[in-house]
Amino acid sequence: MNTIREKLDALTKPAWLSEALPDDGVRCQACAHRCHLKPGQRGVCQMRFNRxxxxYAPWGYVAAANVDPIEKKPFMHFLPGSAALTFGMLGCNFHCDFCQNWVSSQTLRDPASDGSVNYIQAVSPQELVDYGLRRGAQVVASSYNEPLITTEWAIDIFKVAKEKGMRCVYVSNGYATPEALQALAPYLDGYKIDLKCWSDKRYRELGGSLQVVLDTIRMAHDLGMWVEVVTLVIPDFNDSNEDLWETSRYLASVSADIPWHVTAFHPMYKRLDSHRTETTVLQRAAEIGQEAGLRYVYAGNLPGRVGSLEDTHCPACGNLLVRRAGFSVLENKLTPQGTCPACGEKIAGVWS
Structure with missing residues (x-):
């Protein structure tokens, strides 16, 4: 095999998140692009194609597999301090110019990412889950690239993981279809969604649509998945009071218990001229989220510089429940039932 495309196309299986169309056409149902593909054509993600x-969809390999703290995903209300086997493939349905995993996500789209071919390792679902268990993982997370475009592969892994008593989560841009969410619902315990901004115009510049992501947040919550939302706060992109207010107000309308993470931007990929996010900006964003009615707001990417915004407090009595430093849990006072030991308040999340 001479090219990365040929190598990737060999690591595929027929996809069932699809609809047959006349003249050998297919419509992909993995993400909200719903690509209509004629024979020989590839989807927006470049990884799903009509043969x-x-x-056909990616299957049978990983480009990365690591055991990380669940807080790194980030999840703050999902088995604090647990280890997550995190795996990823290649490709994405967005083309964000600030992507921190662009070498993986922009494969077959940006020639500068062609080196990602060196990361490909063939593996079976059983082998991957066994590796995680040997490393002490309690959670399996699909991340690094966009997991929606490899949902068939993820579900085959999750089936094995569930048999071993593990929890399963997605770390995703949320550009989902109802078909994909319904297929994932029996297996997916947690869904971390990036809500990148409140401007549909800017969302379209990244390759998506704001309303689709908002609908995904609501549907994932309605399906019983534990949802946490992250907004990377980028100066002069999404850091206005209006943007932050509308974002947090929408999340509160779905559920005041959705944890909202406001994280600091560092110049990355093609967005090298934007400034780093200051601590004061994250603190302002967190205050806006709290004023909008969100009960759990966190600040990330600036460990030790955001005060108590790394910690979990009881929304009823203010008692410190989980104390953190970066991705480390230093203290966890929650009861086994997930309640505040001081006042008995039930804290929303997955605790056992």
Missing amino acids: GGQL
Whole structure:
């Protein structure tokens, strides 16, 4: 095999998140682009393609697999202090110019990412789950690239993980279809969604649509998945009071218990001229989220510089429940039932 495309196309299986169309066409249902593909055509993600009237999707490899703290995903209300086997493939349905994993996500789209071919390792779902168990993982997380475009692969892994008593989560841009969410619902315990901004115009510059992501947040919550939302706060992109207020007000309308993470931007990929996010900006964003009615707001990417915004407090009595430093849990006072030991308040999340 001479090219990265040929190597990737060999690591595929027929996809079932698809709809047959006339003249050997197919419509992909993995993400909200719903690409209509004729034979030989590839989707926006470049990883799903029509071969002879059949949609094919990535299967049988990883480009990265690590055991990380669950706080790194980030999840703050999902088994604090647990280890997550985090795996990823290649490709994405967005083209964000600030992507921190762009070498993986922009494969077959940006020639500068061609080196990602060196990361490909063939593996079976059983082998991957066994690796995580040997490393002490309690959670399996699909991340690094966009997991929605490899949902068939993720579900095959999650089936094995569930048999071993593990929890399963997605770390995603949320550009989902109802079909994909319904398929994931029996297996997916947690869904971390990036809500990148409140401007549909800017969302379209990244390759998506604001309303689709908002609908995904609501549907994932309605399906019973534990949802946490992250907004990377980028100067002069999404850091206005209006943007932050509308974002947090929408989340509160879905559920005041959704944890909202406001995280600091560092110049990355093609967005090298924007300034780093100051601590004061994250603190302002957190205050706006709290004023909008969110009960749990966190600040990230600036460990030790955001005061108590790394910690979990009881929304009823203010008692410190989980104390953190970066990705480390220093103290966890929650009861086994997930309640505040001081006042008995039930704290929303997945605790056992």
